[in-house]
Amino acid sequence: MKNLSLHTQQNRREFLRGIGLATGLGGVAVVIGLAAVRKRPTSVNFGCSDQGLCSKCGLYKNCPLPLRQTVWQIDPYKCIACGNCATYCVLEESAVKCVHAFAMCGYCELCTGYFEAEPAALNSGAENLLCPTGAIIRNKIEDPYHEYIIDEPLCIGCGKCVKGCSAFGNGSLFLQVRHDRCLNCNECSIAKSCPSGAFRRVPANQPYLLKEIQQDE
Amino acid sequence: MQKRIHITGKNFAIIIIVVLAIIAGITAFFRIDTTGRKGSGLGPEFSYDLDTYREIDPDLILYEEIKKFSTGLRETRAIAAGRGDNQNIYVAGDSVIVKFSPDGKKLSEIQLENPPRCLTVGENDTIYVGTKNYMVVYNNEGKRLSQWEHLGPNAYLTSIAIEKKHVFAADAGNRIIHHLDITGNLINRIGAKDPSRNIPGFVIPSPYFDIAITADGLLRATNPGKHRIEAYTFGGDFEFSWGRPSLAIEAFCGCCNPVNFALLPDGNFVTCEKGLTRVKIFDAEGNFIGVVAGPQQFIEHEKVCNEKTANRTAVGLDVAVDKQGRILILDSCLKEVRIFIRKKEPVTIQP
Numbered sequence: 001m002k003n004l005s006l007h008t009q010q011n012r013r014e015f016l017r018g019i020g021l022a023t024g025l026g027g028v029a030v031v032i033g034l035a036a037v038r039k040r041p042t043s044v045n046f047g048c049s050d051q052g053l054c055s056k057c058g059l060y061k062n063c064p065l066p067l068r069q070t071v072w073q074i075d076p077y078k079c080i081a082c083g084n085c086a087t088y089c090v091l092e093e094s095a096v097k098c099v100h101a102f103a104m105c106g107y108c109e110l111c112t113g114y115f116e117a118e119p120a121a122l123n124s125g126a127e128n129l130l131c132p133t134g135a136i137i138r139n140k141i142e143d144p145y146h147e148y149i150i151d152e153p154l155c156i157g158c159g160k161c162v163k164g165c166s167a168f169g170n171g172s173l174f175l176q177v178r179h180d181r182c183l184n185c186n187e188c189s190i191a192k193s194c195p196s197g198a199f200r201r202v203p204a205n206q207p208y209l210l211k212e213i214q215q216d217e
Numbered sequence: 218m219q220k221r222i223h224i225t226g227k228n229f230a231i232i233i234i235v236v237l238a239i240i241a242g243i244t245a246f247f248r249i250d251t252t253g254r255k256g257s258g259l260g261p262e263f264s265y266d267l268d269t270y271r272e273i274d275p276d277l278i279l280y281e282e283i284k285k286f287s288t289g290l291r292e293t294r295a296i297a298a299g300r301g302d303n304q305n306i307y308v309a310g311d312s313v314i315v316k317f318s319p320d321g322k323k324l325s326e327i328q329l330e331n332p333p334r335c336l337t338v339g340e341n342d343t344i345y346v347g348t349k350n351y352m353v354v355y356n357n358e359g360k361r362l363s364q365w366e367h368l369g370p371n372a373y374l375t376s377i378a379i380e381k382k383h384v385f386a387a388d389a390g391n392r393i394i395h396h397l398d399i400t401g402n403l404i405n406r407i408g409a410k411d412p413s414r415n416i417p418g419f420v421i422p423s424p425y426f427d428i429a430i431t432a433d434g435l436l437r438a439t440n441p442g443k444h445r446i447e448a449y450t451f452g453g454d455f456e457f458s459w460g461r462p463s464l465a466i467e468a469f470c471g472c473c474n475p476v477n478f479a480l481l482p483d484g485n486f487v488t489c490e491k492g493l494t495r496v497k498i499f500d501a502e503g504n505f506i507g508v509v510a511g512p513q514q515f516i517e518h519e520k521v522c523n524e525k526t527a528n529r530t531a532v533g534l535d536v537a538v539d540k541q542g543r544i545l546i547l548d549s550c551l552k553e554v555r556i557f558i559r560k561k562e563p564v565t566i567q568p
Contacts, residue, residue, distance in 0.1 A: 083257030106422020108442055108472035110462050117267065118464045132262045144420050163265040168471030168492035170423055193253025
């Protein structure tokens with residue numbers, strides 16, 4: 001019994017010693033970490049005329065110069081609408097949404113970005129619509145023009161409509177990172193998973209890469 | 218004396234936790250994909266697959282490819298065949314018209330001031346070239362004969378058809394067909410939407426709008442947004458149309474097809490579609506006859522087209538038919554001409 005009590009005291013002592021050691025080490029780590037974060041260079045001249053260096057600069061997230069801040073964006077001419085944008089974003093609801101370039105749209109009655117390739121009827125019945133989440137709303141303006149609106153809370157950025165539009169049409173539906181939602185992660189999970197290398201950094205004051213009408217001579 | 222190792226309850230718990238953590242780490246390493254190579258993980262309802270429609274029943278394929286040749290151009294736009302005894306092949310592209318022999322040998326080149334968009338060969342081998350918004354006429358030696366009036370800033374000429382003294386220019390920009398005389402003076406415009414005359418109006422979502430004149434004296438025009446070919450009198454009266462939207466082989470697929478067509482010597486139509494790249498034969502009433510070439514014969518074309526997402530104005534095939542009935546297909550993605558000839562008897566399928 002006496003031996004057991006001594007064994008118990010020794011274990012308690014070891015436990016307390018371990019706690020104290022861990023607390024001390026942790027405190028030192030916190031102090032060092034805070035010191036590292038607080039230590040900021042006062043000069044902005046880091047040779048950052050090349051915006052590719054922005055991510056290596058300690059200032060870039062808090063850079064006072066708008067031009068130096070960058071955000072993630074999808075190059076619509078490289079995007080293959082693989083669907084990774086819907087599932088690789090760290091957010092529960094992906095920050096990538098479909099957008100519609102009105103000026104590029106052909107306003108097809110049988111829009112293959114809105115309807116299934118072989119719809120039973122050209123109406124808004126769910127069985128006829130291409131978008132699995134019903135995120136595209138089509139309003140008739142006047143013959144033959146329609147207005148397409150993307151319901152962003154419903155859009156998951158899967159890109160199915162992008163594929164449909166690009167397969168047969170002008171490609172006026174495409175994916176973009178929405179910066180009212182994106183966290184601008186230093187290392188974007190979607191960018192890492194993008195098979196076509198469509199993700200790149202763009203200036204924060206020009207955050208979107210939009211498609212334009214091809215100007216023919 | 219052997220030293221006995223006592224494993225207490227606490228130590229056992231620590232060991233279990235460490236082992237579980239290692240197992241979890243190894244599982245995560247092999248299961249979690251941060252590279253995207255394993256795909257999105259989305260269900261089948263999120264996939265867009267047209268592979269089923271890329272297969273064509275071999276019994277429906279009535280033509281075989283006998284030759285192809287490179288145009289040597291950086292960008293191609295249109296193809297035309299000579300008339301009568303002239304069996305040469307004319308290709309418009311860059312800022313030139315290139316004349317090839319029937320077997321694809323380059324014969325000559327006509328330099329143009331502006332990039333061409335369409336062309337046709339008329340009587341006496343006169344070449345009518347449509348630029349973006351005006352027409353220019355050349356003789357067969359390349360001498361410029363005349364330049365016609367501009368058709369407006371929104372004009373985008375995509376096809377020309379000629380019958381004796383009547384010249385028709387399809388304008389995809391204004392969605393109208395200009396009817397001109399042989400000197401370029403405007404006679405009337407055809408195809409403007411007019412419910413009182415039962416004219417539906419052209420729906421032209423992309424710069425593909427083709428016309429031709431059939432032996433019955435009617436002007437035929439594609440209406441891609443309505444998936445049909447329409448017939449008009451020279452006076453502009455809408456007569457009839459045929460065609461319907463569907464992925465089925467006997468119809469026109471996608472949002473806007475056919476993109477181009479040509480007339481065979483027997484009066485049948487050769488149509489070209491984009492998206493699902495298909496070249497098909499229909500009779501004058503619109504009954505499906507057969508296939509010239511299907512998606513499986515345009516795999517390289519579609520691959521390059523999908524890379525050319527920046528220029529959707531030049532992915533559709535153009536087609537012409539020569540006096541021998543050979544079908545000449547201009548592939549503007551690969552910048553080459555492919556020649557097909559008939560190989561067996563037709564099978565008529567009602568639409």
